Amino acid sequence: MEEAPQRVELPAAFEDVEVDALVHLIADMMDRLMAHNDRIPLSPEALTRFHSRSAPGISVLDYLKRVVRFTKVERVCLLITLHYIDQICARAPLFTLTSLTCHRFVITAITIASKTFCDVFSVNAVYAKVGGIPVDELNMLEREFLRMIDWNLTCTREVLQEYYVNLVRTHSMGTYYIAARESSSGISSDSDTDWEAGGSQPDSPMAESTTTEPSTILVDTATLSPEPPRLPTLEQNMAFAAFRQSSQGPMEPG
Template identity: 70%
Template structure:
């Protein structure tokens, strides 16, 4: 079988087609969530980003929807990976899985757009695009900022490294970066610069693929530190274990 035809990409992430960036990130996230979904979910590992069930829309289609209706920039997409690394380093029990990925992504892009861009959407738009209530997105945003300790930016070189890594590890091996970065690249201690995005059109509702409700309910006031699992969380975890046990028994029976 002939190897797949390679597609050459620009050396700098700012010059690559935004849909290619979406495909690269989605490919990485799909592999990561597939791996993490095999890890048993403990009650203490539940977060505000957990859904009761996996959403009925792929991460690729979800990212494309976000880009289409919010005009999210390449930097805002790539820095999502930096946020994942930050949070996983500070909260080792957090995993990006099919239950957390979608909520994490829409929150990360909403936060990064406000931090990095001159023009961005309101939370009501991000919520409509993401298929969650605006009050829920507000709660997720507060929790997200707490988890990353308000560390919202990084250097341009960090994003360039993420871009190169995504291309290098792409599962299909479709893409290859040709050439070297231009001499106009920013220095390693320079902050990122961005062009303002145009105001997007109002998106349609995400039905019928709206995300399932989260397990936790946001308390009034400022975000609180992690608390012991609630009764609802314990019930959700018990149901999760029971469903996996039935699936395992079904697989044994078929074998």
């Protein structure tokens, strides 16, 4: 008879959690999102600069561990990546986090978050090398990311805390738990603990989708103004044709 996996208690506040545990939580959520969204057929108008022609050979967990190891990324920069996913997916509904987009999205999000929240951060050449893509491509992805998110790069500390709590609550293996759950939602929002730069932010609970619609994490779409639907551009049609022809070939994260 197999023994039940040992459960690990985590601190109530995300600022106190070990980075390794946070990486496992985020990778678990992204794996589930990708498994869901990979079932959605790709259309030309949904093709973005974040798409690889085939899924990279490195798992999201190992990729995140690599980024953390070589860039010393802070907890807030890891957590806000989930907020960025929700914001972009709500504004551009055709974009989904899949096995073809996740790695490029992650390294771009962490690059931008580090510049936004950290007093000390690396230059793009370092993030590009760690992420396995050319620096010119990271620069291009950074510009596209900022356009897609409309430069809304911050959120409240409470929103990040709710992402953290829900990552623990929905972890697929049930390995982690927060014993003092009630204290995690009652932490005050004084100015010295607030990540907000201005404006209200969504705080609805995380929901697990069971349909074939693109799945996000935690977002109140009523607070956002989605982009109007656009026909595929000539570039997208050409890229989609090339993608269809060469999708069987090996592809690195970049």
